Amino acid sequence: MKTLALDGSSRKRVFVVAILFMGLAHLTMLKQYIKGAIFALIEIVMIILSPLLFKLLRNMVTLGEPKPELPIFERDNSMFMLIDGILILAVLFVFLILYVVSVRSALSTYKDYCVTDTLPQSKHFLSEFGAKAFPIAGLSPLVMLILFFVVVPLIFSASVAFTNYSVPGNIPPNNTVDWVGLDNFKTLFGGNATWTGALGRVAIWTLLWATAATVTCYAGGMFMAVIMHESKIKIAPIFRAIFILPYAVPAVVSMLVWQNLLNGSFGTINRTLIELGLMTQQTTIPWLSNATLAKFTVVLINLWAGFPYFMLLTMGSMTAISKETFEAARIDGASRPQVFRAITLPSVLYQTMPLIIMSFTHNINNFGAIFFLTGGNPVVADSTTTSAKGTDIMVTWIYNLTINLQKYNYAAVLAVCIFVVLAPFAIFNFRRTKSYKEGEL
Amino acid sequence: MKEKMDQTPIDDDTNDLNQADNLPNGGSVVDKEAKKSNSKKSNSVNENQKDTPVEIEKDRIYEKQNNKKSLKYQNAIQRAKNRTYKIFVFLFLTLVSLVVLYPLVYAVSAAFSPGRSISAMSIIPFGSGVTTAHFKRLVSETNYIRWFRNTLIIAASTSVSTVLVCSLAAYVFSRFRFLFKKTMMLALLVLQIFPSFIGMIAIYVILLRIKGLDTLWGMVLIYLAGNIPYNTWLVKSYMDSIPRAYDEAAKIDGASNARTFFKIILPQASPIITFLAIVSFTGPWMEFIFAKLILRSNENQTLALGLFSFVTDKKNEFTLFCAGALIVAVPFIIFFLITQKVLVSSLAGAGVKE
Numbered sequence: 001m002k003t004l005a006l007d008g009s010s011r012k013r014v015f016v017v018a019i020l021f022m023g024l025a026h027l028t029m030l031k032q033y034i035k036g037a038i039f040a041l042i043e044i045v046m047i048i049l050s051p052l053l054f055k056l057l058r059n060m061v062t063l064g065e066p067k068p069e070l071p072i073f074e075r076d077n078s079m080f081m082l083i084d085g086i087l088i089l090a091v092l093f094v095f096l097i098l099y100v101v102s103v104r105s106a107l108s109t110y111k112d113y114c115v116t117d118t119l120p121q122s123k124h125f126l127s128e129f130g131a132k133a134f135p136i137a138g139l140s141p142l143v144m145l146i147l148f149f150v151v152v153p154l155i156f157s158a159s160v161a162f163t164n165y166s167v168p169g170n171i172p173p174n175n176t177v178d179w180v181g182l183d184n185f186k187t188l189f190g191g192n193a194t195w196t197g198a199l200g201r202v203a204i205w206t207l208l209w210a211t212a213a214t215v216t217c218y219a220g221g222m223f224m225a226v227i228m229h230e231s232k233i234k235i236a237p238i239f240r241a242i243f244i245l246p247y248a249v250p251a252v253v254s255m256l257v258w259q260n261l262l263n264g265s266f267g268t269i270n271r272t273l274i275e276l277g278l279m280t281q282q283t284t285i286p287w288l289s290n291a292t293l294a295k296f297t298v299v300l301i302n303l304w305a306g307f308p309y310f311m312l313l314t315m316g317s318m319t320a321i322s323k324e325t326f327e328a329a330r331i332d333g334a335s336r337p338q339v340f341r342a343i344t345l346p347s348v349l350y351q352t353m354p355l356i357i358m359s360f361t362h363n364i365n366n367f368g369a370i371f372f373l374t375g376g377n378p379v380v381a382d383s384t385t386t387s388a389k390g391t392d393i394m395v396t397w398i399y400n401l402t403i404n405l406q407k408y409n410y411a412a413v414l415a416v417c418i419f420v421v422l423a424p425f426a427i428f429n430f431r432r433t434k435s436y437k438e439g440e441l
Numbered sequence: 442m443k444e445k446m447d448q449t450p451i452d453d454d455t456n457d458l459n460q461a462d463n464l465p466n467g468g469s470v471v472d473k474e475a476k477k478s479n480s481k482k483s484n485s486v487n488e489n490q491k492d493t494p495v496e497i498e499k500d501r502i503y504e505k506q507n508n509k510k511s512l513k514y515q516n517a518i519q520r521a522k523n524r525t526y527k528i529f530v531f532l533f534l535t536l537v538s539l540v541v542l543y544p545l546v547y548a549v550s551a552a553f554s555p556g557r558s559i560s561a562m563s564i565i566p567f568g569s570g571v572t573t574a575h576f577k578r579l580v581s582e583t584n585y586i587r588w589f590r591n592t593l594i595i596a597a598s599t600s601v602s603t604v605l606v607c608s609l610a611a612y613v614f615s616r617f618r619f620l621f622k623k624t625m626m627l628a629l630l631v632l633q634i635f636p637s638f639i640g641m642i643a644i645y646v647i648l649l650r651i652k653g654l655d656t657l658w659g660m661v662l663i664y665l666a667g668n669i670p671y672n673t674w675l676v677k678s679y680m681d682s683i684p685r686a687y688d689e690a691a692k693i694d695g696a697s698n699a700r701t702f703f704k705i706i707l708p709q710a711s712p713i714i715t716f717l718a719i720v721s722f723t724g725p726w727m728e729f730i731f732a733k734l735i736l737r738s739n740e741n742q743t744l745a746l747g748l749f750s751f752v753t754d755k756k757n758e759f760t761l762f763c764a765g766a767l768i769v770a771v772p773f774i775i776f777f778l779i780t781q782k783v784l785v786s787s788l789a790g791a792g793v794k795e
Contacts, residue, residue, distance in 0.1 A: 097621065104620065141610075146669060153637070153642075154632070244778070246541060249545065250773065252729060252745055256748075257545075261547065268559060398639065415640075
């Protein structure tokens with residue numbers, strides 16, 4: 001074996017050998033036998049498994065052949081094939097990263113060698129491993145969980161958007177599923193008037209809803225916080241305790257209670273209004289059964305449930321504004337609205353901006369507020385075909401498509417739409433983080 | 442220059458005086474004191490002509506007194522102004538409180554009302570009598586205790602595992618440099634915005650593969666994975682604000698990474714850890730979608746599923762639902778009221794994370 005040059009000229013050789021076989025450079029040139037053996041073992045395992053991996057990947061491409069002559073449980077299950085394929089892709093991805101790590105480790109060891117003229121001993125590897133073990137152990141549960149329970153399902157969802165996984169003809173294990181390219185997207189975006197209409201309606205309402213819900217809750221919460229802070233009422237803590245009750249009560253409970261209270265025929269609110277003589281049995285208000293009114297009701301009830309969060313938030317942010325600032329403003333003769341406009345609002349807004357955006361994305365996905373209050377009702381013209389009802393937002397529609405209609409392919413297309421709409425918000429929030437600004441990331 | 446400075450308080454005073462006159466209460470008191478101070482002030486103006494050090498010293502004392510006095514009037518006026526303002530605020534807050542409390546009080550009354558559906562109830566809370574029959578029915582006729590137990594197990598396990606996984610990962614992200622760190626953090630941030638049920642069919646199939654369907658630990662895995670992306674960022678941002686000097690000192694003293702983490706960082710981060718523990722504990726109590734999808738058998742149901750089944754189209758047991766919900770909600774509310782201080786500061790902390 002040729003000795004390594006000290007002037008860095010063997011870098012290319014180390015690089016090639018490291019790429020040739022995982023751990024080879026460690027074993028033959030750098031005398032890091034333990035490290036090299038571990039890397040080599042990983043690659044050997046992968047090579048032994050490769051026929052199986054290849055078969056699973058091929059299954060993912062074909063999604064199985066229909067074999068009607070076999071009993072149901074021996075037929076090809078396209079969904080298992082798809083998910084196995086994605087899992088294998090994830091494993092390959094991890095393997096690829098390990099490969100990169102091994103090559104980089106070999107190069108950096110060589111670099112050290114050039115400087116110090118000694119190759120690190122295996123003992124050194126053990127102590128180095130001790131130092132690295134902690135971050136690896138600390139991150140591995142996160143990586144595994146995220147990979148298999150977040151990333152793989154999301155990729156699976158996105159893949160289903162390009163298949164015909166739906167009732168009636170393509171539900172495993174009875175039948176197989178096939179790749180259909182962009183057919184689902186074509187149907188939803190213009191190919192079929194009913195579906196396109198429903199998608200447009202639901203998409204517009206989802207955006208309207210998220211905007212209205214966020215704005216009302218934010219404004220309401222801030223208003224309550226500011227007047228309680230300003231007026232310095234002695235029993236403010238009691239009011240505060242009352243106001244955070246809606247936040248403390250689980251949404252399922254409060255929304256279902258509201259659903260019953262607002263019921264058009266037997267709901268307590270309409271019955272109270274009748275008793276008070278404000279209306280008659282015939283002119284009851286269809287809070288949740290008129291498509292337009294139901295939308296207002298949903299936003300209103302969401303305000304009831306959502307303002308406490310922003311009230312607490314504003315209170316917290318306001319304590320961060322120094323008392324001197326308020327005092328200085330008062331001495332300068334600023335009126336209450338002026339103080340609010342010039343001091344409280346800007347600083348609270350600045351501090352809570354990421355949370356406003358988060359709240360907006362949360363509301364786009366606010367399943368509970370819609371599902372438990374209205375269940376998506378009332379029914380509109382295309383509801384029987386599309387399962388999208390009057391107050392359904394994207395996520396509740398996805399739920400309906402999955403659970404009731406079993407049109408998984410369309411549900412997946414909607415999920416992809418949500419991804420496209422929400423990703424910019426995530427990036428925006430990311431760019432505002434301290435770590436990003438300080439160039440750490 | 443000096444003249445000017447002396448002049449200013451007087452101007453202010455006259456202004457205050459005019460305002461005070463317009464006020465119904467306390468005006469006379471203000472009047473009297475104002476006159477006193479005015480005379481003093483004119484004195485001080487006159488004496489300004491003399492420039493000996495003693496006189497200047499005297500001036501200062503006068504000035505101080507004047508300022509004290511004028512503050513007093515300002516306070517008096519402010520108080521009077523505040524009183525009307527406060528009454529309005531008080532009335533407004535009371536009104537809002539009523540709206541906030543109405544559905545809650547009504548639900549509590551429903552839990553104690555005889556009858557089954559909401560249509561039979563009086564429109565006045567507690568108007569149709571009080572009974573504890575629904576609570577007895579929950580225990581004797583439904584699986585309520587079983588649901589409660591299941592939910593408690595899921596919630597406690599989720600909370601503990603979320604805190605462990607997230608804080609450990611956050612510590613690594615905050616204190617170590619390694620390959621792909623940037624990519625991983627960005628991935629977490631992007632993943633954080635997707636509700637986990639977008640991939641629910643895949644999760645169903647994965648759990649089917651690892652025999653986790655219809656089990657409680659399967660639910661814990663799902664909730665834990667869903668909690669990780671956002672909360673790791675949250676805790677990481679908090680840990681970034683803990684001075685590195687602490688852990689460096691511990692390292693110099695020979696503490697291992699694990700020891701530094703558990704003995705130094707975790708206690709320092711306790712506010713955000715508490716917040717995380719609370720949030721991840723409360724989450725599973727009322728989660729519905731995955732519970733519905735994963736937990737099929739009768740003995741594995743959770744509270745959300747059980748309570749929801751009381752008020753579906755087939756059954757309308759609103760009173761039973763309220764009784765069951767009350768038992769869950771009361772601990773929640775007490776918990777929130779006790780921890781609201783922590784909550785406020787943690788929420789603010791989350792707000793200033795950038």
